[in-house]
């Protein structure tokens with residue numbers, strides 16, 4: 001049966017969360033209930049990581065397949081030693097450089113840690129968030145908190161409490177509303193059980209910064225289409241972060257991308273379909289005459305601005321009932337890698353290459 005709950009909404013000051021609110025929310029965590037809370041990346045759907053039944057409730061509330069492991073959130077880096085075994089030497093400098101922050105480390109799971117946390121794998125993914133609400137909640141709960149992104153499975157991650165409620169109202173006990181998240185993209189997942197370490201998911205800590213500490217770090221680009229497939233990066237499914245509308249991505253010289261998007265939009269609109277366009281600010285003026293819903297995400301090279309609003313934009317266009325969403329695929333420098341990854345997954349890896357002959361996919 002699905003998990004159902006009477007959802008309580010608690011408001012907090014994101015910079016200085018009120019202790020009485022946090023204490024109350026922590027009581028829910030300790031009682032095995034589900035508490036959604038803001039982190040610097042996206043909202044998390046939290047439960048006591050050491051309580052296998054609470055962890056089970058997370059999967060049910062999210063409608064998440066049981067083979068998709070969760071991230072465990074800690075308040076102090078030393079908590080890691082209680083969750084993981086055979087901790088490699090990389091951990092210290094990584095924690096020093098990037099914790100608290102948007103870096104998740106995959107390590108060997110300690111034997112006493114519930115295996116459903118890691119979907120039965122022998123590993124565990126751990127992260128120490130920097131958001132004051134997340135940190136206060138973990139500390140007050142006196143237990144690590146398992147938290148996937150607080151969206152229903154395959155939907156865009158939630159960057160506001162309203163997004164959480166859109167997906168999970170009645171399926172989560174408490175939603176702590178601490179305003180919009182600052183990064184808007186999830187953490188980088190780095191697998192330290194492989195040597196050299198492998199980035200399983202690009203995210204808030206950029207590969208260029210990881211490479212300064214681990215020059216040989218590898219990246220994988222996996223677009224798995226099958227939810228039942230066992231893989232080193234379970235849960236990195238092809239269709240993920242997806243709006244209900246079909247997302248069509250365009251790559252190539254800027255002028256060719258603009259005209260492909262304009263032409264395609266005009267064609268759909270002539271056929272009575274509703275079209276949404278995601279664009280960079282510089283291009284927005286090209287599309288104003290089409291009758292499409294346009295969202296300008298930010299300036300082309302301002303990946304931080306684009307990343308912050310991307311998931312909200314996909315949700316907003318869904319809210320307006322569009323049938324298709326057209327968007328350019330942006331470059332992959334810095335945070336661009338995470339933006340590109342989320343767009344590709346939302347589009348099931350399909351890209352229209354325009355204006356030049358190319359064999360490059362993804």
Ligand code: TXA
Nearest residue numbers: 041043044069070123124125148149186187233234235
């Ligand atoms: O920023 C974030 O990471 C957010 C906030 C709430 O912390 N959480 C998040 O969780 O994005 P989720 O469950 O949506 O994504 C977790 C990712 C998945 O891609 C999963 O495959 C990977 O982490 N992961 C978790 N445990 C793993 C493990 N033991 N081995 C390999 N990958 C793992």
Ligand code: MG
Nearest residue numbers: 148149150157
């Ligand atoms: Mg997620």
